[in-house]
Structures are given as structure tokens and as C-alpha cells.
Amino acid sequence: MSVFFEQNQIDQWIGEDASFLDLTSHMLGLTGQAATLRFICRGDITVAGTEEVLRLVQTCGGQTLQHLPSGVRAAPGQALLLAHGPAHALLRAWKVGQNLLEFACGVATLTHDVVQAVQAVNPAVAVLTTRKHAPGVRKLALKATLAGGAMPHRLGLGETILVFPQHRALLGGWDQVGQAIAQHKHAMCEKKIVIEADGLEQARRAIHVGADVIQFDKVAPESLADIVPQLRATHPDIPLLAAGGIHAGNAAAYAATGVNALVTSSLHYAKPADIGVKIELADPPEPLVVQKIEGLYP
Incomplete structure (x- = not known):
């Protein structure tokens, strides 16, 4: 996964938990003893964030021996990352790495499950x-969501054009939206203009004023199943998105409506994965076994 994390982000994560020292390790005299660290999953998960934990361990003064890459599947009892180094270095990286993995793997696992259900x-x-x-x-x-098989809808306000009802209200109505689109569309020729709609009537208004894509907000799948064929009859090539309130429990129903994509925030609020940690004065365990998700890796 090629998402870029600056070194100052890694440093910030460490600084949140151990900006000065690990007082417990200092009191117990756990400093230069050679040790190993393993992060172990306790359930079937999709892996995400191990590359960042690798850098985190190295920044703390340890050395990573093996890790499972983001995007692969891991089984209960399987080690996600194995490292060695001075005890104090591994202890400093312990909880930050565990927290990071539990969040990222939880999101990746839920994303994988939803993507599989939709497909x-x-x-x-x-x-x-x-x-x-x-x-x-x-x-x-x-x-994490990329690792689970999803794609980003919108990473920032400057990336895409998405007209919400709030924009329409501030402009004064549909006619004003159409005027703004007509005035500037030539300069936005490389961008798609997405307009949010709450039903068939608004979708048709949005297309009339220049929408390239329609995003339906909080429209029930039963209603969408009726709306989509009507729009396809007159505008067969316009992409249709379903958004608002989509989650693991209803994603399959939305996928059956005929829309092109589901837009969801729910994957970011997944239950954290259960990741165990083992630190000991011992030799490293056996090499890790990689289970790949079909289609993500060659």
C-alpha cells in the first residue's frame, strides 16, 4: 500500500505515549536486554498498518525481522510482525503499535467483509x-480501507466538485446552480460535477443543470430500486451513487439496486481487531505464513 506517512507522523505517535521516557521500564532496569516482540492476531482479519508499525519499532530503536504486508489475510494465532532489539525500545513501541494495528486491522477487516458482500x-x-x-x-x-478492497470517494474539498443542498440553498436554488456550472464548466473539463439528490425529481433537476454524477443521499434501497431504472431509461450512462446510512447490514441490498457505487463512512468506525502482544527474552519464532486476498496481490 503506497499511502505516504511522514516521519514526523511516526514520531508524533510515539510522542503521544512516551515523549520523555518509559518510567516503568526505567525503574525495573529493563534497558539493554535483548528481547523479541510479536504482535499476534486473535481472530481472522485483514492486515493493515504493519508497515507503519515496522517504522515505529525502528524509530524506537528496535529492528523488524518479519511482517505480514497490508492487504493479506491472517488467521488466529498468526504473528503480524516480529521484531527484536533492546527491551526498553520494544517496550516503548509496544502499546503504540498495538493501538495502531487494532484500529487499522479492524477497519480493513470490516471493509473486506463489506466489499465481499457487495461483490x-x-x-x-x-x-x-x-x-x-x-x-x-x-x-x-x-x-486500512484500501487494504480491505475499497476505494476513496473524496479525500479533500479540493479534490472533487460535490454540490450539496447547503450549496444550493446559499446560491438561491437550482437555476443559480445551473448558471454557476455553465459559467465554469469549461475550466473544470477534467472534473466530474457530482450533485446530491434525495429522490427522482431532484436527480432529474440535477441532470438538467449539468450534473455528471448523481449521489443519492439517505434514499432507502427499496426506493432506489425503483428510481434507478427510470433514470437509466433516459440517461443510461450517468453514474449513480448511493450514500448516507450505508453499513455492513444493508450494503448488499444497496448493491442490488443498480447503482454504480456505495459511499459510506461506517467502515471507519469498525470494531478494533483483537491483537495480542508477546515480549520475551527468546529467539524469534518460525517464519510467518502469508495468506493473500485474491485480486489484491499477484
Whole structure:
């Protein structure tokens, strides 16, 4: 996964937990003893964030021997990462690495499950994730959802054009939206103009004023199943997105409506994965076994 994390992000994660010292390790005299560290999953998961934990361990003064890459599947009892180094270095990296893995693997695992459920209904329907998540975790959330098989919907306000009802209200109505699009569309020729709609009537208005894509917000799958064929009859090539309230429990139903993609924030709020940690004065364990997700890796 090629999501870029600056070194200052790694340093910040460490600094949040151990900015001065690990007082417990200092009191117990755990400094230069050679030790090993293993992060072990306790359930079937999709791996994410191990590359960042690798850098975290190295920054603390340890050395990573092996790790499972983001995007692969791991079984209960399987080690996600193995490292060795001075005891105090591994102890400093312990909880930060565990927290990072539990969040990232939890998000990646839920994403994988939802993507699989959607593709079982219609392999042509994409799962897209929003920029709606807890502040400060955008890159990690992005990496985790990519590892699970989803794609980003919108990473920032400057990336795409997405007209919400709030924009329409501030402009004064649909006619004003159409005027703004007509005035500037030539300069936005490389961008798609997405307009949010709450039903068939608004979708038709949005297309009339220049929408390239329609995003339906909080429209029930039963209603969408009726709306989509009507729009396809007159506008067969316009992409249709379903957004708002989509989660693991209803993603398959939305996928069956005929939309092109599902837009969801729910994957960012997955239950954390259960990751165990073992630190000991011992030789490293046997090499790790990689289980790949079909289609993500050659």
C-alpha cells in the first residue's frame, strides 16, 4: 500500500505515549536486554498498518525481522510482525503499535467483509469511503480501507466538485446552480460535477443543470430500486451513487439496486481487531505464513 506517512507522523505517535521516557521500564532496569516482540492476531482479519508499525519499532530503536504486508489475510494465532532489539525500545513501541494495528486491522477487516458482500451481489459495484472519520486518522483510515478492497470517494474539498443542498440553498436554488456550472464548466473539463439528490425529481433537476454524477443521499434501497431504472431509461450512462446510512447490514441490498457505487463512512468506525502482544527474552519464532486476498496481490 503506497499511502505516504511522514516521519514526523511516526514520531508524533510515539510522542503521544512516551515523549520523555518509559518510567516503568526505567525503574525495573529493563534497558539493554535483548528481547523479541510479536504482535499476534486473535481472530481472522485483514492486515493493515504493519508497515507503519515496522517504522515505529525502528524509530524506537528496535529492528523488524518479519511482517505480514497490508492487504493479506491472517488467521488466529498468526504473528503480524516480529521484531527484536533492546527491551526498553520494544517496550516503548509496544502499546503504540498495538493501538495502531487494532484500529487499522479492524477497519480493513470490516471493509473486506463489506466489499465481499457487495461483490457477491454485483461485482461491478464499487465501495467508496468518505472523508468522515475521527480527526487525525485520515491516512491510516485510507490505508486500512484500501487494504480491505475499497476505494476513496473524496479525500479533500479540493479534490472533487460535490454540490450539496447547503450549496444550493446559499446560491438561491437550482437555476443559480445551473448558471454557476455553465459559467465554469469549461475550466473544470477534467472534473466530474457530482450533485446530491434525495429522490427522482431532484436527480432529474440535477441532470438538467449539468450534473455528471448523481449521489443519492439517505434514499432507502427499496426506493432506489425503483428510481434507478427510470433514470437509466433516459440517461443510461450517468453514474449513480448511493450514500448516507450505508453499513455492513444493508450494503448488499444497496448493491442490488443498480447503482454504480456505495459511499459510506461506517467502515471507519469498525470494531478494533483483537491483537495480542508477546515480549520475551527468546529467539524469534518460525517464519510467518502469508495468506493473500485474491485480486489484491499477484
